[in-house]
Structure formats: structure tokens, C-alpha cells
Amino acid sequence: MDTFFGIDLGTSNCAIASAGEVGLPDILPLTQVVTANGIGEKSLLPSAIYIPAEGEFPEGGPPLPWKKETQKWFSGIFARDRGALQPDRLIVSAKSWLCHPHADRRGPILPWGSAVVSEKWSPLEVSHQLLLHLLESVKSTHPSASLDPAHVVITVPASFDEAARGLTLEAAKLAGLGEVTLLEEPQAAFYAWLESHGLEWRKQVSDGDLILVCDVGGGTADFSLISVTSQAGDLSLERVAVGEHLLLGGDNMDLALAHAISEKLTTAGTTLDEWQFLALVQAVRTGKESLLSNPNLAEVSLAIPSRSSRLLAGTVSASLTQSEVQEIVVDGFFPVVGQNDMPVTRRAGGLRESGLPYASDAAISKHLARFLTRAQANRDLSTSGTSATLVPNAVLFNGGIFNASPLRKRVIEVLSLWSGKPARELAGAQPDHAVAIGAAVYARLRRTGKGLRIKSGTARSYYIGMESSGMAVPGRRLATKALCIAPQGMEEGSQHQITGQEFFLYTGETSEFRFFHSDIRAIDLAGEVLADASVLEESAKLEAAIPPPAGHAAGEEIPVRIESRVSELGNLEIFFVHPPTGEKWKLEFNVRMQ
């Protein structure tokens, strides 16, 4: 019997699900260090790495069953908890660094800004080690499991660019998984929903529906649109838009509440130290969940202990009220806004602290408005004439915060306001483990061909930068042109050859190319040249090492053509082809800083 695996390599937590040939997948227990004295199994592995000081664990700390040598670092629950008070030794949110266009993603940069850790980690290494932990744990609890790469699917945010996807694949190879398939997280959540409903799902959606997958995790928000159409009586699904990478999530809500309570306490004469603030964040999280799940509860009392052993004298009492949660979480993060109310991007200072590009506007509804506006602009380009407003009429929620029904209701309320028609929620979503489960479902579906697939080509179009050839004019810089090499919507197994355009390349050395993408230019076809690349977003550079082909000397210029294809596994690959000899070179992403 074949087993299929779905891996949710999350920003805050990882999970792995396995599926047999039929039936719902199971979430596998993950062995990890849970306290300073013990190991145990949990369904989630926090995506945290803790790097202890040299003498912190003279005896090596709790040993994992598969680790023979002394552990120099820890991953999982203990790492997250131990590191909470030692941020200089803790790596979290490494996945957000993996898609940070201005960071050296192969370089030792994490923990970011730490001055105490002697050996830092690269974002790639973090993904590699977290994957390795998941795999070793599965092997130790299920020694008979065979992790055939053709049966493994790893999820990535829909907003991940090609370079970040490439690095995720590389991490899988480093972890010994081989060539695996990637799947966008919102799609995975949708597959999990489909699978858990069997044939019943058709009762909840119908021809013409536009479904928003609204995935808000601990630190990130990810949107996708899936359209439902009827073809010859059968419903078919297509992912028609993906959002931008948004560093905003449930943790922001807890922090916002904790700051509000902390200010109230300061006004009353009590100042919390760093440790008490962390305890307060934990306390408001539980308090928030109680208040959101019970609207009749007017307030909850919070008790914040001090670090001292004297609990009676040191514990601070505070309260969190229903109206604070309504104001800060519901109205603060999900305000009722107009469809044209875009998020504020704050660039007034001109100088920004380095680090992750967190969203500066906390209003998730405004980011949703921006997502829909961009998706509409993109659609209007490809289907000239139609101007019906693009507002989803159904929502699939994913992520722990949506266990709270007031937040789900608010999103539905906002969408209904925008479209003027009532939107509805797809019932029966499981916000906590859906991504890993959906990935395992997809791994099985790819192999067996049984089940409905969401049609999803490349979400963006891709371009190579070309320096304009023109006469130099003093004081005027020539714009960089952009050649479209892969249009939006390229499906697995499809390819494009750019004809009519030839480039000349120097052989015998590595050449580098600027690489751009856009998610709002459905109109561009392969081979099209844009006069100014500044309308696009620049990603990691591409590079190709070109040895001289037979009959040519190193340093010679040779003519090449460009070919792009999306592999059967869904990866975008770009090649240079030398027509006279037929030789082919693959372009790789260069994510090192220059």
C-alpha cells in the first residue's frame, strides 16, 4: 500500500500528514524536545531554532532518538519557549527571510542582528534542518515508512516568488527528500476542505462562485481566489489570483492587546518587565479566545506573575474587556472599510530599520481590498470588456484565529458590503491542520489521478531585464527594458520558446541577468518587450555559467535563444539554447547578496 505525505513547512509551525490510498489523511506526531528535561510527541513542530550558549547544557540537553552526537541547537517547542527570553539566540520566522528579496538567503544572517551567536544560520539552512527534523521524527515513529519523493508534497505561501520556491526545493534535496512537488498553502487548505466533504462539497458551491481562501496564520496572511465554473455539467475549479506576501497575523493581535493592557497598567503606576510582558501576551491570548467565543462575557481577569518565587506579592492583576477585544482585534484588524480603502504604506521616514518588511497597516480588510483591486485589474486586462466587480461570494477560512466566529463573521460582512450581495462561509473548515492534510491529499491525487484538481498555472508573469541600446544622452539614464519570458497561467508541462529575439552571451564565465515578475499583467505574452521594467517587481537575479560550446573559444560571444518551461512538478525553469549546436544551459536564481 502506498503512503503519501503532505508537509506544511509553516512560518510559525510545521506539521506533516500521511494518507493511504483512500480515506482522510492523519496528522503524524512529531517527536521533539518539549522541556529542559524531556522529549515528547506533538502534532505541531514550532518553526523555531534555539542556539544555546557554550556552557548552557554541559550534558548536552535532552537527546532526540535519532541524534547521536551532542546537540548544538534545538528545534521545536523547547526552542521556542527557551528562546522567548533570549531573542538573540532564537531563530523564528526564517521562512519570511526565505522570500525577502533584499536578504542574503544563503548567507549566515540569523538570528537577525544577534551579537552573541558565534555561528549564524542561513534562511535556507533553517528550512533544511526543520525538514530534516520532520523526516527523522517520522522515520523514528514509523520505521517502515518510505518517503518516496514522488509521494511527497511541501506547501509554500501562494505569494512565494520563484527564488523562494527554488530554495524550498533545495532544502528538500539537502534533507534527502529528492525532487518533491510544491503546492500553494491556500490551495492545500481547499483540498483538505474538498476531501473532508467527500461528494457533499458540491452542495456548498455552484457554477459562477468565486471563493476567497482567507488564510491568516500566526505571522502571515495569504489570500487566493478560486473560481468555480461548470463545464459539460461538471464543476471545475481554477485558482485565478494570489496575493502579495503579507507579514501580518494572529501574533500581531495578541501583541496589540498586550500593549494596550500594558499601557493601562503603566498609567495606573505598574510597569511590567520584559518577562512579565511575555506572560501578559500569553494571558491576553487565552483571554481574547474566551471573549471572542463568548460575546456575553463582559471581561476576563488577567494575572501576570513576576519572575520571583514570591507569587502572592509579585502577581499583577489586570483585566481585558469585551469592548477592548472588539475595538483592537475585530475593528482594528478587520475594520469595515470601503472597497477602495487601501492599506497605508508608511515611508515618511525615508530610512527604515533593516529586518523583515512587516506590514505597516494592521487592517487586514484593507489588504484584502488591495488584493481584490489588483486581481480585478489583472483580470480586466485579459478579458477586455467585462467589468463586473470581482468580489468573492464565498470564503474558506484557514488559520487558528478563525476559530473565533466574530472574526469570520466580520470578513463575511465586509465582503457582503462590497458586493452588495450576501457572501457565505464554506462550512466545515478545519483551520488548524488543513494545510498539511490538503498537501497529503494532493500528493495522492497527483499519483492516482483520482479526485478533482484545482487548475492553476503560474500566478505571475516573468521577465528578463535588457539594457536598452541607445545613444548616451547626458543627464538621462536609459530605462531597463523587460522581455516577457513566461506569461501568467503557464501550466505544468507547458513551455515557451522566445523566437525572433536573439541575445549574445559571453562564454567561459558566469553571466548575470536582472529578473522581474508581476501578478497584475495577464496581458503580456511570451516574447513581448516592455519599454520600462520599473512597472514590474524585481526578484532575485538569474545567472548562467556558459562554457564555450564546441568550436568556440572562451570569451567568444555566442547567439542564444531563451526557453521557459514549467516542469511536471510545477517549477519554472529557464534555459539558454545555442541553436547551431543545440546546447542548453539552465538559468539559476542567484539569491546571494552582491
Place this chain on the structure above:
Amino acid sequence: MVKKLLMGTGGLVLALNASAIFYPDPNLNAGIEVSSALLGLVVLFFAAKASTQQGAPAVESAPMPPCAPPPPPPRAEAEIVAFLALLQEQGRLVDFVKEDVAGASDQQLGVAARVVHAGCRKVLEEYFEIAAIHTGNEGDNVVLASGYDAAAHRLLGAVPENPPYTGKLIHPGWVARSVKLPRVTGTTDQRPWPVLAPAEVELGAA
């Protein structure tokens, strides 16, 4: 030896523990009530440890047969100290019980009890599946037929020689359905038990 003894008396300890929760004393204040309940839970832990299977990690249903090699069982005392360390870390239980509460006000005790309650509750929810023996309400009529689970019931009042027994449910009882405690590591001959709570030193604050 300790374990064997516990296994024999597990049911009794469980029942005693449950009865401790409603010990009738009108002068008890909220804080003391909570602390006695929590101490009761530690006793419950003894009973649960003794009555559940040790060894292989609890693996949720999976399509493949789990067959992890069981680690050598650490000593019972080390496991109990490790559990107490969990209650201390999450719920400050040792701090709370070690403090002198004679002069403390109910207000102070109540605030501290919230910390203990929230943390210990989290530990219990995370590592145990605890269920009531009777799903009915307190005060309901209960009939215990012949062959009833005697270890899970404690009969009060004048008990006839043979069942069936008819009576009123005073306390529904608790039972641990599963235990998934961390496996203790790192104990040595020099330190047979884990540290309950490490001393904390803030650097640069001297």
C-alpha cells in the same frame, strides 16, 4: 516498589482525591480551595501514572504500524519530579504552595490562584485526557447494578451487603483516559531527578 504499591491503590487514591475537592468546611476561602484541588491533581497524577501503560510514545492513528523502540523507563521518582517541574514552570505550583499564605488577603490569594489555575490547567489539557466517570449532573439518581466498577465508585452512607445500589450522585468522579507526558531524559547518578525550577540570574543587573 513505589510503583507497585501505587498500582494496587490507584483506584483508591483517585477516589480520595476526588473526595478532597468537596471536603465540607465553610471557612475555606477561594485560594485555599484551589490549592487543595491542585495538590489533589498531583495525587491524581500518581494514580494515572500507575494505571496507564508506560513505554512507547502515544502515537495517534496512522496508516503505518508505529513500532518505535521503547526507551528504557526512567525511574518513577524522576518522572514525578519532572511532572511537578511542569506544573511549576507553567503554573508556579511549587512557588504557590511554598509561600506562607497565613497573612495573605483573599484578594492576593485569588490573583495568585489565577496564575496557578491557568498554568496547571494548560498542563493537564496538554498531557492528559481527563473525563468524568459519570456524565450526569450532581444530584441525579444513580443505580449501580451488580458487577459495577467498584474501583471507580465510592459508596457513602449505609451500604447494603449486595448490589444493586440506588443513590444520589454527589461527585461524578474523574478518570484519566490517556497520558502523554514527556519522557524524562538527562538524569544521572549524581542528579537522579530533574531540577524542579532552575535558579534564575539576570546578567548585567548586579
